[in-house]
Amino acid sequence: MAGDAITALTDDTFDEEITGSSEPVLVDFWAEWCGPCKMIAPILDEIAEEQSGKIKIAKLNVDDAPDIARRFEVMSIPTLIVFKDGEPVKRLVGAKGKPQLLEEIAEYV
Amino acid sequence: MSDAREVIIIGSGPAGLTAAIYTARANLAPLVLEGEPSSTSDQPGGQLMLTTDVENYPGFPEGVMGPELMQNFRTQAARFGAEIETVKVSKVDLSSRPYGVWVGDPDAAEPTHRAESIIVATGAQSLMLGLENESRLMGYGVSTCATCDGFFFRDQEIAVVGGGDSALEEANFLTRFASKVTIIHRRDELRASKIMQDRARANDKIEFLWDSQVVDVLGDDKVSGAVIEHTKTGERSELAISGLFVAIGHRPNTDIFKGQLEMQDNGYLVAEPDSTRTTVEGVFVCGDVQDDYYRQAITAAGSGCMAAIDAERWLEALADG
Numbered sequence: 284m285a286g287d288a289i290t291a292l293t294d295d296t297f298d299e300e301i302t303g304s305s306e307p308v309l310v311d312f313w314a315e316w317c318g319p320c321k322m323i324a325p326i327l328d329e330i331a332e333e334q335s336g337k338i339k340i341a342k343l344n345v346d347d348a349p350d351i352a353r354r355f356e357v358m359s360i361p362t363l364i365v366f367k368d369g370e371p372v373k374r375l376v377g378a379k380g381k382p383q384l385l386e387e388i389a390e391y392v
Numbered sequence: 393m394s395d396a397r398e399v400i401i402i403g404s405g406p407a408g409l410t411a412a413i414y415t416a417r418a419n420l421a422p423l424v425l426e427g428e429p430s431s432t433s434d435q436p437g438g439q440l441m442l443t444t445d446v447e448n449y450p451g452f453p454e455g456v457m458g459p460e461l462m463q464n465f466r467t468q469a470a471r472f473g474a475e476i477e478t479v480k481v482s483k484v485d486l487s488s489r490p491y492g493v494w495v496g497d498p499d500a501a502e503p504t505h506r507a508e509s510i511i512v513a514t515g516a517q518s519l520m521l522g523l524e525n526e527s528r529l530m531g532y533g534v535s536t537c538a539t540c541d542g543f544f545f546r547d548q549e550i551a552v553v554g555g556g557d558s559a560l561e562e563a564n565f566l567t568r569f570a571s572k573v574t575i576i577h578r579r580d581e582l583r584a585s586k587i588m589q590d591r592a593r594a595n596d597k598i599e600f601l602w603d604s605q606v607v608d609v610l611g612d613d614k615v616s617g618a619v620i621e622h623t624k625t626g627e628r629s630e631l632a633i634s635g636l637f638v639a640i641g642h643r644p645n646t647d648i649f650k651g652q653l654e655m656q657d658n659g660y661l662v663a664e665p666d667s668t669r670t671t672v673e674g675v676f677v678c679g680d681v682q683d684d685y686y687r688q689a690i691t692a693a694g695s696g697c698m699a700a701i702d703a704e705r706w707l708e709a710l711a712d713g
Contacts, residue, residue, distance in 0.1 A: 317540045318441030318459035322429035326478075345543065358544045358614065358635075359431070359531040376531030378435065380428030380480065382496075 288331035290341040294348045302369035304339055307391040311342040312352055312362045319378035320361045326381045330388075337392040338365075365391050396490035397423055399703050400507040401474075402481050403645075405438025406689045407679025408513030409465035410696030411703075415511075416472035418704045423505065424469065425495065427514075428480040431537055434517035434645050436478060437462035439680070440689060442518075442537045444565055449689055458539070461689075484510070486652045486672050508710065509674040509703045512649065512661065513696060516642035516680040516687075521553065525609040526638070533615025534636050538562035541635070542569045550635035551576050551618060553606055559639035560588040566637065567597040574631065576601045578623050601631070609636060644681045653677070660684045668699040674710075676702050 292300055292310065301308055311327055313320035331340035345352040345360060355364060355371065365373040365388060375387055399415050401408050404426035415422040426436040433439040440446060440458035447455040470476060477495075485492035485503065491510050492503030518536045520526060526534050535541040538552075542565060550570045552563045555577035563573045575592070580602045582589050592598050601620065608619035610630070617632045644660045646653075654662040654671050661682040663669060668676040678699035679692035 314543065316444070316457070316459075316543075317537075318437060318443075318462075319429060319431045319435065319537070319540060321459055321463070322436050322441065322478075326429065349543075352544070356614070358533055359535055359537075359541045360543075361431075361540075362531070377431035378429035380430075380478070383428075 288335060288340065289328060290339065292341050292343045292348070294351065297343065297348065297351050300341060301366045304366075306337060306339050307372075308339045308341055308366045309388060309391075310364050310366065311340070312345050312355075312357045312360050312364070313342055314345050314360060317360050323361055323378045323384075326384060329381065330384065334392050338388065367391065396506040396508055397421065398507065398707055399423075399509045399511060400425065400491075400493055400505055401511040401513060402484075402493070403427065403438070403513030403515055403679065403681070404436050404466065404476070405440065405462070405513060405515045405679055405692060406465060407515070407681075407692040407696035407699070408438075408511070409462070409469045410693040411511045411513060411678060411700040412469035412474040412476075413465075413472060414697050414700030415703060416469060416474040418700070420704060420707065422474050422511075423507070424474055424476045425481050425493065425505075426476050426478055428478065431531075431540065432517045433536070433642070434515070437466070438515045439642075442539055443561070444539045446689065481648060484648055484652065486510070486649075486675055489674060491675070509676070509707055511668075511696075511699045511703055512653070512670075512675065512677045512681060513679045513692075513699070514645040514681045515692075516644045518638065519641045519643055520638055521606055521640065523606070523609060525611075526636075529609055529611055529615050532613060533611060533634055534609060534638070536638055538565050538637050541637075542566045545570050545635045547571050548634045549574070549632065550637065551601075551606075551631060551633045552637045552639060553577075554639035554641070555579065555582040555584060556639070556641065557584045557588050560584045560592045562637050562639050563598055564588075564591055564595060567595055570597065570635070572597055572599065574599050574601050574633070576604050576606060576618075576620065576631075578605045579603065606636070642680070642687075644684075646681060656684070658684060668695060668702045674703075674706055676706075
């Protein structure tokens, strides 16, 4: 269950949210059936609240939007991609703890 | 020492969370250090977080999804007051009581927590082949989690390495997506259970490559194939695949206990016969970290219950002086 601070993206809103954002956007590619995805969801909720105004956290359900997952060649979830000015600038594959996640995205917040 | 807890549980698979349910109900206010998220089975919830249908856990006649089962374990433990932290233990000091447990910097002078008794339930994690290109392509076609990644291999040809129940279960699951799944096994017979073998052999999307091992993974930015070596003739060939799922067994998560708890040569911890006690008083072990034979969710849960009762009685005896 995503907190209010996380934007749920869809096929229709993805491009607009990614390109229209003045802040970097971290997109969590996830699915209901993925155990590790569930483990990082509460961590992303926390980061979204703590880093509010510096980086936007969004999530994309790959079951609902397989074409977008394919467009970015996602082959494993969770995959986290940081977009800046609409372009992917960083990709993290696999679940990680909060300290590691923060370290990985530090240059974008 | 007044700030020492009665019991700390390290690990949160079926063993650790069952120990948490029992010690919480015994009013021991357990602290569970559940681990940190990762995409290996060394993570909160343990190996079941990477599985789909669990069909042999009693009480679920229609089966249950692994992550859902573990979420239920966790909710049940929390309901009775178990405190659960999503952190990984970096060091323990079992040389004197109350025992020290470190989270984060293992070189910190003072432990993060202290406890009179410790229940070790750190489980086991998937073994990898140990190839350079395997780690380079992890997440780009190489996977240890069929549940997580199978979806991305729709109508593609992929392979599973291994010959045990996990390998066959993954292969069967992956045929929901893939057009063909090749099981690569280093011997000419499987050690998987009869029911899993029958199911795999009956599945016309599954093929077997016997007496074979993967010696290299091919691909620039994603997997395009694997180099297979015949274990008897040494002959090498290439198999064109876009995904490689590794299920060749497990190793116990016991690095932090080296030199402090008795281990077998393979790293598994040793419990006294018919108990969960170790050679260190007040330290109990349960689940896959001490079991290289049964390795089932139900046996892990059972031994977690034993560890909780052993810890409870040991703490009672301690209080009685």
